[in-house]
Amino acid sequence: MRADATRNVEAVLRAAARVFSTDPLARISDVAAAAGVDKRTVYRRFDSREELLLAVYRARLDRLAALVEATLDDRPVRDALLAFAEGGIRLSREWPVDIRTVTDPEVRRRREELDVRMDDFLRRAEQAGVLSRGLPDGWSLRVLQTQLHTVAQEMPSLPPAVAARLVVQTFLHGVGV
Known part of the structure; x- marks a missing residue:
């Protein structure tokens, strides 16, 4: 091309x-x-609006896969979590379509594969003592995804680095005193 x-x-x-x-x-x-x-x-x-929308979902997934690959590595868990959060906020703002409800089998399969990789990372965070053990399967991932989506879409005036620190702080320690 x-x-x-x-x-x-x-x-x-x-x-x-x-x-x-x-x-x-x-x-x-x-x-x-x-x-x-x-x-x-x-x-x-x-050829169609539907094909364009599917291409958008695939492009967002490509960027999410690259983010997971680049950030959820062997660095210390908190550092990896912060890098992922900042990148995830930027990604959600640049590509604001929500892939969580897409029904296309390929998109769904790829999203589920990324969820597994992220769940694996969060289990590593549990083993490192950064997250509580014994939470229901998928709980930590859904809480993190919801926080990232909310701050990215509903608080656009927060710079990504500031928003990421707030998300990670809240994710790790809650909002209580």
């Missing part, structure tokens, strides 16, 4: 993520306008 075509596809995907997050029934012409391209440019790459 030519460099300008690649830039156009990226612009369309990013615009579609923003447009569909605010208006799930938006048309391709709305996405094209937000991306600054003609709707024929969008239709050359995507």
